Structure formats: C-alpha cells, structure tokens
Amino acid sequence: MPRILIIEDNQESREALARRLQRRGYDIVEAVDGQQGVKLAKSEKPDLVLMDMNMPILDGWQASQLIRAAPETEELPIIGMTAHALAGDREKALEAGCSEYLTKPVDFPQLLAQVESLIRAGGSSRPPGDRPEKPATSKTPES
C-alpha cells in the first residue's frame, strides 16, 4: 500500500485529507510541523509527501529543501499546498523542491491524479499491500 506523509499544522485539514486518502487505500503518516515532517520522511519512508507551506517551527519551503538535501529522501515527490496562492508562492514552492503545487482547499480528484502519477513516475516498486502493517505514528482509518 503506497504510503503518504501529510505534513500539515492545521488539525482539520490534516484529518480530512488523511481520512479521504485512507478511504482510497493509502497508508497515511501525519506530521504536525516541518521539523517532525523531515524526520518522518526519513524514518517512515513514504512514497510521497503532501506539504503545507505555511507552518510553525519549520515551514514547508524549508522542510522541502531539507528533504531534497538528504540523500535518502532526495527523490521523494512532494506536493506543496498553500491556503492563499500569493504571487510567487508557486515559484517558491517549486524552487524549494516541490514537484507539484496546489491551492487549498485542494481539488480532491486533481490531488488524487497527481498523487497517482507521481507515485507511478517515482517507480514505486511496492504494489499495494507489499509493506508490512506499521507503526505507532501511522493512523489507522477510523471505524
């Protein structure tokens, strides 16, 4: 099952995204700020990162650069998201290493299409279900 790391400080946004992606069969790991996100990007080996750009402690631009700079995560696809697309936000996100960029609230079908194509392009060799069921940080779908 492809694993997606959601790095987002706003709890509602994070949960709603997580639940909708879990419903589509993705394994979700959540981080509440950029610092935790960079750490989990290394330890949890996600196939893709959904990154909010405006966050406390370490913002999405800095976190994306750190993910790109580390050898074990340099190829990891990142989709950047901001609530208000100010002029230059998109460019800044791409410069920081994001592969794609979306404005919140994300258009979910479009997000899914990008997620699928990026994971496929990333040559993820793991078919869904290949990965052993996993750790405390990853949330299970609510029943």
Added chain:
Amino acid sequence: MTANEIQISATADGGVWDSARLAELNRSGLLDSAVEEAFDRLTRLASKVLRVPVALVSLVDEDRQFFKSQVGLPEPWATQRETPLSHSFCKHVVNLKQPLVIEDARDHPLVRDNLAVTELGVTAYAGLPLATHNGHTLGAFCAIDQQPHHWTGDEIDILKDLAAAAVTEIELKLMAAEAKRHAAAAEQANLAKGRFLANMSHELRTPLNAIIMYSELLMEEADESGAGRFVADLETIRSAGRHLLGLINNVLDLSRIEAGKFDVLLESFSIQPLVEEVAATIRPLVEKNRNQLRIHCPSEIGGMTSDVTKVRQILFNLLSNASKFTENGTIWLNVSRGARVGLEWLAFEVLDTGIGLSESQREKLFEAFTQADETTTRRYGGTGLGLAITKHLLQMLGGEIKVKSSPGKGSAFTVQLPSEYIHQPADQSQNSQQADTRETLSPNTRSLSADPSLLTRAR
C-alpha cells in the same frame, strides 16, 4: 500699552506660547532650516528700498527667535541666525498680532529695556506680523535702523507687501509639509490594508477550508454508510463554501492587483488545448441555465506567448458572466488571429443571447464593485469584481477589451491579446527577475498552470 500688559497677553491665545501656533511653526519645518533665496531676496529688497542696515524674517519660537533670513546683523548673530527672546522685538509683534512701529526704542516703554537695544544696536524698528491663513502669527518681517527713523506710510506699505510675500513662501512650506504627511499617512494606511487583507485571507480561509473539506468527506462517507439522503444537502454546503471562497479570492485578487503584487509569468503555449480546457471547466455553469456552448477555434490557430493562467482567468470570467446572464440561450467562444499595427493579435470573442446591457450600464462595467444595478446583485449574485479583474489582467498582458450590447439582445465581449507579448523592460525592474525565474521553472510551470482550481477562483 505697558510692558506688564504685554507680559499678560503673551500667555493668552495666539501669543508666543500658544501651543497651536508653536505646533504650526514646527510643522512648517522652517525652524533651523537652511538659508533660502526666496526669503533672502525679500530682506535684501527691504534693506535697499527703505535704506536701513538690517532686515529680518524672524520666526518666534518658544524661547528664541530664528532668522529664516537676515541682512546686516552684526556677528555673532549673523552666523548663529538666532537670539534669545530677551533680544527680540518681533515677539511683541507675535503677541500683538499687529504691526509694531518704533521710531526710537530708547524712549519706548515696551522695548527700552530689551537687550537688543544695547547688544544689537537696535534703535528704530518696524515689524509686520507673518500671519498664516489659520490665524497663527509665526513671526515678523522687520526692518531695523541703528538710528532714530521716522517710518513713512509708504515704507510701512512696502513692508506689508514684503511680509505678505514671505507669508506666501511660508504657506508653501506648510502645504508641502502637509502633502508629505498625507502621502506618508496614505502609504501607512495602504500597508495596513495589505496586512489586513493578508491576515483576513488566512483567517477566513482556514475555517472555510475545513467546511469544504469536511462536507466533501461527509459526502463520500454518507454515500457508503447508506445515508445517501444527506448527499444533496452536503453538496449545498460544499458549493456554498466554494462560492464564498471564490468571492474572497476575487476581493484578494483585486487588492493584490492594485498593490502591484500580481506577477506576469510569460510562456509559450498552444491555444486550442487551453480553450478546450476552459470549455470543459465552464460547461457545468453553462448548462445550469440550460444554455448551449458553441466553440469556434480553428485547429491551425497555433500558439501564443503570454501568461497562460491570466488568459485562462480572463476567458473563464467572460464565459462565466455570459452563462450567468443568459438563460435557455447560446454562448459562443470564437478565437481568431489577425494583424494590426504591424503586430499579430489574437481575438477571443464571447457572445451570448442573454439580458444584455444598456449604454449607462456599459460605461460602469469595468469598475470595481459595480454591477449593472443592485437588483442584478440580488438576482445573479457575485461581487461585481470579475470584469474589473479581467480589465486589470488584460492591461498586464498588453491587451484590451471591447463590449457591444443592447438590452434584451445579448452581449459581445471581444478581447484582443498580442500573440507574442513582450514585457516593457523599463516598466518594472522586477520583470527581468521574473523572466529569469521562468527560465529555470518552465518545465514545471506548464504542467502546474493546468491547475483547474485556479479556474474556480474566477467565479
């Protein structure tokens, strides 16, 4: 009038220490300012015409008199350009708010003990108030003789005219200072507005995002858990949320455009796929009012160099308006290429069979926050910003828009855009930087600019 009486009136309104008077003197920026020819020519003239050794433009501060201009003062006063009030005759002019004419100071009860008599050699004095239109006497224009001088009526008249000329100069300073203050205040207000909008954008959108996301989530879950009867209501919440978001985004877009914060990102793109994409996005809106959409975009239309996101937003705004104001009708989008004044232009024509516009409505069409009239807003909704934004976007891309319409018969909006838009490099220094950014980003920019979520923002 005795010295004692003067002392008393000095503390009253309009005297030397009147706070409004001192405030205006400070606002003028004249205190301790450099020597200026505009004032010097007046004192020179006074000295020559009246044949007196000394003439002054004296500004009376709370504890000194400052000479904006002087001729003939002995040192050190000439260099210091000020004296304490103990040496000032002009302070009396300020207190009296009237001319003070003294033939021989040594006999005059008001000034015979003044230190100017002994230390500056002032014997005869004629001072005219420098009174601004606000009624504040900021100082005096005076002529001084070192011997007794009988001031004739003609001499006093000349001094009056020179004093009036000095007042004109002072008023100019006050106006310039005021204009500067207004400009600074306006800039502050504008910055505050920008900050407010940025904050408001975030504060409003965060909860709105949650409303939209959760209504979408609930729609999915309701369907699966057999609560499908809620789906239609949830869809209403969702679409109202998206609509509100579109309105907020429009207000923000316009304020950003007005603040010059909207960058132009040039790239080459094919027109037909863009038109198809816009058509696909707009179709639900067209069909909502049972309209038909007809597109004429020849396959050989080719490409253009412009800002694709803005072109898309322009087309979307026009088609969205046409759909909104047309029922059971037809909407056309015609694209053609032509040459004009030695340049290639692309014409995007949006025609509808809708309610149309009267002449007076057409005049106000592109102004912000104006819809045709208030009943339009009640019936059709919207912020009235779509066309104002469209016009701004077109200006940024070197294009223009024309409208033909008559009430009840529909409207025709024609947008002309240069086929190869080139930024004026002298226009803004930022643009060259943008061009550089675009070079490095162009592979990604293309795929990103196909972001349909941007289209929803035009609503």
